Amino acid sequence: MFSQVSEPGLKSEGGWPSGKLRLTLLIGFGGLLALMVIAGLGALRLARQLHAQQEEIRQTFLAHSQPLLVLSSSIYVYNDRIQEYLMSQDSQADGLTAGEFTRLTAEINATLKKYPENCQPEERALLESLQQLFSEQQGMLNPVLSWSREKRHRQAWHFLNQQVLPQRSRILETSERIANWNSQQLGASDREMFRSFASLQARQTRLLATALIAGLMLSLASAFYLLRLEQEGRRRYQELARSRRELEELSARLVDAQETERRSISRELHDEVGQSLGALLVEAGRLAAAVPAGNTQIKDHVDKIKSVAETTVQTVRNIALLLRPSMLDDLGLIAALEWQGREVSRRSEMEVEVQSEGVSEKIPDEYRICIYRLVQEALNNAARHSSAKNARVTVEQTADKILVRVFDDGRGFDPQRVRGLGILGMEERVRRLGGIFAIDSKPGSGTTLKAEFPLPRS
Secondary structure, three states: OOOOOOOOOOOEOOEOOOHHHHHHHHHHHHHHHHHHHHHHHHHHHHHHHHHHHHHHHHHHHHHHHHHHHHHHHHHHHHHHHHHHHHHOOOOOOHHHHHHHHHHHHHHHHHHHHHOOOOOOHHHHHHHHHHHHHHHHHHHHHHHHOOOOHHHHHHHHHHHHHHHHHHHHHHHHHHHHHHHHHHHHHHHHHHHHHHHHHHHHHHHHHHHHHHHHHHHHHHHHHHHHHHHHHHHHHHHHHHHHHHHHHHHHHHHHHHHHHHHHHHHHHHHHHHHHHHHHHHHHHHHHHHHHHHOOOOOHHHHHHHHHHHHHHHHHHHHHHHHHHHHOOHHHHHOOHHHHHHHHHHHHHHHOOOEEEEEEEOOOOOOOHHHHHHHHHHHHHHHHHHHHHHOOOEEEEEEEEOOOEEEEEEEEOOOOOOOOOOOOHHHHHHHHHHHHOOOEEEEEEOOOOOEEEEEEEEOOOO
16 A cells, blocks of 8 residues: 655665654764864863963063062162262261162162062073172162261262263163063063963864865755655655545445345345245145144144244344345434334343434435444444443434434443544444544443534535
């Protein structure tokens, strides 16, 4: 019934869709996820490295610039004190000068010792040059401290202009060169960090582009795959719907053929077998009349023949009525249902009541047959399986539909779990006419069968 179409990459002998294609998509999406995770972790790690590098650069610059700033300030103070000492007229300040110069010299030497040891050769050379210039300045100052006030006043300007100020200029120039060197190192470190950041940006851009391209390819592949699945699902659904329609048509033809065959067999039993048995009864009656009154043995045999013939006629009549009750065609649907109820009551211990409301006798033949078979199957199931004592059949007709209900007070069942051939046959008959079929039942609470048939428009 179903056509098997093999599509490369979509179906396989082991299942549908193929495990190979599913594995490929799984690996693709897993690789994309791994690529994104690696890119994120790499960016986070490099960002941390850049932050640590920036912090290291800042700390290094501060470690070099702060001592240099203190050193420059101390040298300024030192030179100012020299100038004040040479130009001072206060005799009381002379005694404090030597101690103050000693203190300033100790501060400058301590600051020079605090300067970091991890210096570049050029920076180390500049620092040593600064130390040398300061030592020279100290060497110039030591003889001045022993000058008398008159000599100091006479040579102050000359000493300042020829010794102190040029030496101070050289010291400050060297300090500025060290500061410039530190600034250059800071700029170089910043440029190196920017290059690292540019490298990170380029790397992340490449990873992002790769992830976007891979995601786009996977999205296209997934869309194509889903489209193929949708097409295959639609094709299979169409095949299933077509097969279902064919099965329904076949079932309808089988039901029609069954009803036609039942009608034919019922008619043959009634017309042929029934008439033959009737003729047999007539002949048996004549034979009984022709037997002498004293011949009791032959008369008993004839009476047995008549009894068997009458029982056979009744059996054939019941079979013919069960196959196709003639009253369904002669007297209508309600009469046939009432007869069916009486027969079930006679054969079982269940009392059957048939009620009708507004049922027309012009119901199409397929509706009458379907309702009759539906009620017949429901009553037989109730009598055989539910141990019901009472059953009620109601048939109502409105302007556009017919409602059929069959209720019994038996032990009930679970319709979701119990689906016999009888129930499936009833449901198929109802659905064939476009009706709605439902069973309401619970264990221990009886069963209600409902069927609703839409009437065709005239």
